[in-house]
Amino acid sequence: MGSDYSKDGCVHNPPMDERNLKVLKDYLRNYELPKGHEGYVNILMFGMVGAGKSSTINTFLSALDPNGRTTTCVPTGTNPDSLTTELRSYKLGKLKFWDTAGWNALEPCQETKVLLRLILEGRIPIGTNLHDFIPTSAKVNPVILGNVIHGVAFVFDTTVVDKISDDIMKQFQDLQTIVAQKCVYRVVIGTKFENLGIEEKNHAWIYEYKPLQQKFIQLSASTGINKQCMFVVSNQWNGDQITMIKQILALYVLEHMIRNIDRYLKTTA
Template identity: 70%
Template sequence: MLGYTLFQDGKRSVHVSTEISLSRLKIYTLIIFTLFQIIQRTTAFTIHQWTSDIWWALTSLFFGRNLKVLKDYLINYKLPDGHEGYINILLYGLMGAGKSSIINTFLSALDPHGRTMTCVMTGMNPELVTSELRSYKVAKLKFWDTAGWNAMTKPYEKPKKLLDMILEGRIPTGTNLRNFNPIFPEEYPVIPGNAIHGVAFIFDMTTLDNINADKMEQFRELQTIAAQKYVHSVVIGTKFEKLGIKEKNHAWIYEYKPLQQKFKQLSASTGMDQQCMFVVSNEWNGDEITMIKCILALYALENMIRIIDRCLKIAA
């Protein structure tokens, strides 16, 4: 039996048992290539391409097991006793940050055949930008998609009012959020099963430096609303690939210094703990999503579900 640590950034790691027996030769090989990777990432030493390719093949064996464990947990998840329906996860962020495409990534990563799912329309074309409150279900998970909060009329106060009502489950599915402007929110009753359990605030890692202080202040206020309602919150960064890290090194993405700097910057601006920050790819080519991109998505999702599950059990 061998326990293998998949991601680690000094404070955070996800440790999944591979549940397979390895010969001493395989173990020694794994140790050697791990040392090569450490040397390559921490020094100017460059390993020959064939060495890197062999390492990628070896790690794929172990990551495949980790992917199965993550997917099995999420697909077979059952709500604690006394709770029915779904775990509701809201994606909230600026227009074009990648909310809709992240849902596609989650659906793809959870697909039993590894197919790329494009259930949610995406794009910066005005006809494709999300304007309605929509939900998408898989197993016992339900993902809620919303309009970008900077695309609202009265963009300062309205996003806070809408978030408050969505978290409580007061806005019907299909409501056009751009046109929706209730004067008295309490006139809209809570819809059974629509209350939100967790919210993922989505940020484009490539445009983070361009977000001004006013928008960051708005984000802090939105995050405060979620905290006051005891809704678990995380940050998910998108388009991290454009920071320069190669896909074969995505398994160590949380060790990547440019990403750590982005998280540190975001934490300083918002007050959120860096341990609540993740990255999920919202870009891929072809009909299949790669294994590492699946793992990154399910790692973030599993962290949310486990914390929400504990909260539900305490509240029961």
């Protein structure tokens, strides 16, 4: 595969075949919460403006389609509604994905921390404009049980990881610490890895690709999140079908989150 590939720094090795795809899809589409829990598994997409949060939800929904048909139900790109300002949710089966405004567009920083806590605790109604929302006390914002977040996917554009300023990264560290304190499961999802120079025919070996491994090392050092909890998702496709490899990359991280969340829920039933 050439000098750009190395298994030494490879953190994941998902089987890239139809059988594995079926197993992933069946598990996630038919997932049921443990006894004592009702509703949905709520997964929050959290990241900077333009990182690919909304696109990643579209990829998850497309990969979960029985026939891999693509969907664009979450506004992205040139769509006039693509700049997310509201708290939105999209569900399939027992999985519910939450989309938010880019955290670096919310001011001031201190209020952003309070806002994240309220979202994690399920205290902000769907449709709330996050740019206009003024965080207040918990008494004013009661818990909506069906909105409590179980997992957070921190979404990063892999092409700009080494260009994020120290101040912005420090803000992110504070935000991810809040998630950790709430005992909410968290992962990092890297997007736009295609722009690192890997050809589509080699996407099956993306985790062995040295430029991506370097991005994981940088992110791990900056965020304190273990590389084993870092994944990639491709949000680029042509036509109305998403390829098997892109489906597996998306469902692999989703399965990882759901299995860990499921274990936690079984201890809190």
